[in-house]
Amino acid sequence: MKNYEIIDKLYFEHTASKAELVALINTISDEELEHLRKKAQQTAQKYYSNKVYIRGLIEISSICKNDCYYCGIRRSNTNAVRYRLSEQQILDCCDTGYSLGFRTFVLQGGEDGYFTDDVMCRIVEQIKQKYPDCAVTLSLGERSYESYKRLFSAGADRYLLRHETADRTHYEKLHPSEMSHSNRLDCLYRLKKIGYQTGAGFMVGSPYQTTENLADDLLFIKNLNPQMCGIGPFIPHKDTPFAKFPNGSVWLCLMLISIIRLMLPSVLLPSTTALGTADSNGREKGILHGANVVMPNLSPLEHRKDYSLYDNKICTGDESAQCISCMKRRMKSIGYEVVTDVGNYIEP
Numbered sequence: 001m002k003n004y005e006i007i008d009k010l011y012f013e014h015t016a017s018k019a020e021l022v023a024l025i026n027t028i029s030d031e032e033l034e035h036l037r038k039k040a041q042q043t044a045q046k047y048y049s050n051k052v053y054i055r056g057l058i059e060i061s062s063i064c065k066n067d068c069y070y071c072g073i074r075r076s077n078t079n080a081v082r083y084r085l086s087e088q089q090i091l092d093c094c095d096t097g098y099s100l101g102f103r104t105f106v107l108q109g110g111e112d113g114y115f116t117d118d119v120m121c122r123i124v125e126q127i128k129q130k131y132p133d134c135a136v137t138l139s140l141g142e143r144s145y146e147s148y149k150r151l152f153s154a155g156a157d158r159y160l161l162r163h164e165t166a167d168r169t170h171y172e173k174l175h176p177s178e179m180s181h182s183n184r185l186d187c188l189y190r191l192k193k194i195g196y197q198t199g200a201g202f203m204v205g206s207p208y209q210t211t212e213n214l215a216d217d218l219l220f221i222k223n224l225n226p227q228m229c230g231i232g233p234f235i236p237h238k239d240t241p242f243a244k245f246p247n248g249s250v251w252l253c254l255m256l257i258s259i260i261r262l263m264l265p266s267v268l269l270p271s272t273t274a275l276g277t278a279d280s281n282g283r284e285k286g287i288l289h290g291a292n293v294v295m296p297n298l299s300p301l302e303h304r305k306d307y308s309l310y311d312n313k314i315c316t317g318d319e320s321a322q323c324i325s326c327m328k329r330r331m332k333s334i335g336y337e338v339v340t341d342v343g344n345y346i347e348p
Contacts, residue, residue: 003032010262011039015222021215025255033255040258040290047266048292050336053343054327055137055270056102056298056320058093059307060085064110066141067176070206072237072308073110079239081306084114087123089300094127097298098134100324101340106160106295108139115140117147121154128155135342137199142183145190152194159191160199162230165206165213166220173208188224197345199228199268204256205248206234214256222263227345228293229260229267232274235310250279254289261290266348268293277314283327284334293343294331296323 001009006020016024028036061084067075074080085093094105105127109115124136137158138151148159163184165171171181191198202217203209221229233248253275261269270293271286279285283294297304297315304316315323328338 003028004035007032007036007039007262010036010259011043014263014265016263018212018215018219021218021259022211024259025211025214025252028255033251033258036255036258036262037289040261041288043261043265044269044290044292047346047348051292051339051341052287052331052336053104053268053293053341054102054324054338055104055106055293055295055343056093056097056100057106057108057295058085058090058097059109059297059299059303060090060107061109061112061115062303062307063112063114064141065113066111066179068179069174069176069241070203070234070237070310072239072310074240077237077239080308083303083306084112085300085303087119087126090123091126091130093298093300094131094134096320098131100321102298102324103133103340103342104135104137104158105298106137106139108160111141117150121150124151124154124156133342135344139199142187145194148187148190148196149194152196156196158197158199158228160201160228160230161187161191162199162201162203163188163217163220164202165209166202166216167213170208170210170213174206188226192224192226197227197268198224199230200224200226201228201230203234203248204231204253205246207242207245209234218256218259218263221260225264227268228270229264230270230272231256231260232272233278235274235277235312237308237310247278250275250282250285253278254285257286257289257291264348266346268343268345270295273297273314274310277310277312284330287331287336288334294327294338296320296327
């Protein structure tokens with residue numbers, strides 16, 4: 001099957017075989033990529049018009065018990081600056097964000113034992129009580145079914161947990177032996193079962209990744225059918241075992257964003273900070289390739305540079321108001337409108 005036929009199959013049938021995906025990724029030309037991009041953009045606009053949803057990102061802790069080989073806040077990195085936001089600081093970030101028009105707050109952090117269910121439930125309840133018109137998204141790693149259930153009952157609406165790779169062998173090259181690939185995937189199915197709007201995702205160009213791995217990731221996402229999917233190029237951090245590995249390809253990342261849009265037509269698909277870090281116009285390109293979410297940073301200014309998952313992260317010195325103003329201007333320049341909306345998933 002020729003690449004144009006594979007792209008059209010994705011557009012009309014929202015699926016492709018592993019062999020077709022591998023062939024497309026390996027052999028796509030610039031002209032074929034533009035055809036794919038247009039189909040993805042049309043599909044995103046069918047559901048979301050020219051609207052780009054903003055999520056206010058609050059990075060609550062750079063403390064993590066895990067030792068993932070690619071991550072700058074891994075447990076073994078003695079150079080990492082560790083901080084933990086207080087409950088009041090988190091609520092203050094939400095106050096700032098609400099006044100700027102944010103209606104979704106994303107609380108993201110390392111797996112920090114301080115943030116027990118009791119602590120997190122109290123924080124979520126306070127946010128929802130003060131701002132009942134807002135959604136709360138959590139991205140706090142692997143937790144038990146009971147923990148996820150309690151947080152959902154407290155009012156959390158969405159949960160982001162990148163699966164990182166669908167292939168166990170590849171997973172074990174990226175993580176220490178005490179971390180379990182099966183548990184990571186089980187967490188995603190737990191979240192779906194409980195009723196969260198669930199987000200999965202992976203790094204593009206992570207060490208040892210093959211085209212077959214990418215095809216498996218796409219098919220895993222198709223099967224999981226998450227409401228959200230976040231991908232971005234791998235960017236090394238200088239204080240990790242992968243410091244010398246090259247950046248992931250922006251070109252490949254954009255292609256995969258378009259494929260995901262066609263496989264999951266109404267998915268909430270971010271144009272990530274990592275994409276904007278790897279390419280100065282990366283976030284705009286992501287939107288043009290079918291993404292429809294951006295996540296400006298609401299974290300306290302003094303801690304933004306300390307939440308360092310990878311090197312040279314952008315927007316660590318911007319005030320929140322500057323961040324959103326810049327984002328609106330950037331999106332307007334490509335014909336899109338940043339909307340202050342909860343921005344829920346639309347069933348296809």
